[in-house]
Amino acid sequence: MTQALSIHNLTKVYKNGVTALHGIDLEVGQGDFFALLGPNGAGKSTTIGIISSLVNKTSGTVKIFGHDLDKELAAAKSCIGLVPQEFNFNQFEPLMDIMMNQAGYYGIPRRLAVERSELYLMQLGLWEKRLQVARDLSGGMKRRLMIARALVHEPRLLILDEPTAGVDIEIRQSMWAFLRELNAQGTTIILTTHYLEEAEQLCRNIAIIDNGRIVENTSMKSLLSRMDSHTLLLDLAHPLQHMPLLPGFSGRLLDDHTLEVVVSREASVSELFARLALQQIVVTSLRNKSNRLEELFIRLTGNREVAA
């Protein structure tokens, strides 16, 4: 089956001499929910810019559903919906006008454009604001507007560049549900995000880019299975004076009510709880010290800044 996105030997050298991409290869299958992660300046936005024709590539090939950007640019562009990182709509236009204009640029007849604009503004909770100008929207609403706008021509490939940045948790979760539903209906989604938990929750496959090179490209499951240990924080019911004896586990007492324990792949959480119970230590709650993907991300990108 034709890949939704096929990138071969893609390079980008900017005019100032900076090489943003060193001949990357990337494949994203149809219907995938794909995470493209990397530290700031790693080359993610350049890659997305080239795919969506906002950045000129230096060399290499990019195909969208088999349409080569060099040979069938219009067909390739018709397949893509882009939700960029920065707000890129006219702040002084009403929402409905922004939607209708975007539909117009794709040659969608007016009646259909009205139907779709209404549908996506409703689905993204912006219907009440449709006659207001975009600058009056909150940050979260502006992000949702960009998603609605990207969907008005019903693209087969949706590219989301940090779609939930600055969005509160409630709206973020509703956006996740919306994106999952969209993906379930067949839209291929490529996501970059600062929130690695978001990538872990939503995406099936992942590529990590660092210094213009793909350093990892695999399934989320396979990547997470490589974790040889994870760290848990346990909140205790009663204070402890000393670190309890836990053979097979390492850890430390952070304070008299909080225990940090490293659980290796060979060990199990059940085993840990059994040992704690033997010593009559009551755990009131537990949580991961950090997101699992975040731990792997830091290892793969050489402990640099944690960012998408």
Place this chain on the structure above:
Amino acid sequence: MNVRAQWIAFNAILWKEILRFSRIWVQTILPPMITTLLYYVIFGKLIGKQIGEVSGFAYIDYIVPGLILMAVITNSYGNVVASFYSSKFQRSIEEMLVSPLPNYLIVLGFVGGGVARGIAVSIAVMTVTVLFTSIAFHSIWIVISVLLLTSVLFSLGGLINAIYAKSFDDITVVPTFVLTPLTYLGGVFYSVQMLPPFWQKLSLANPILYMVNAFRYGLLGVSDVNVGTAFAAIFLFIAALAWFALYLLGRGHGVRS
């Protein structure tokens, strides 16, 4: 994109542009009316009486074509340069760049908006004109064609300026230091026949002279230059600027990195 889709896309840009300047008519349509009114009062009524006739016409009648065309030139240029640069500044130009719109439709859409404003302003200025003098049409077709072609030409100029512009200052440099001097020296207020031979010849290098005179011919039936030459010059400039605008957009100059 098939022909129907392209027509829809062109209309989307065109109407967006028309709506843009219509919403802010106090800033786009009213000012040229007031400026022209002041020109008629000061140059037409007060000073014009002292000047007498030029090329057989009362001075106020002689300056009518130039004043109308000056407003058209300034506004068609200003419309496109402001709108396109604003789209770059707000990054809303990316809405078009990611879509399958061919570059020529982007050019046509913005130029269409500039022409629409040029025509709207010309009607507004003509309305002011009839308060001071009557407008006679020597050739309505020449009037309409010069209006349209001049709007197209200066809309293209505005587009190229906006493509190159990196700041709001850059969009005022050309109108201030190039457009305004060329317009004033393009025979709006005088006949080049009134100039010494050297300055007459130098004036022929000014493209605006041809437009003003062709328009004057359409209204009054007099011109300092051959009207056929004027049309040829306008077409030549339009072809050159259209090619250059498409070349710049094709390379992504100023809009793609």
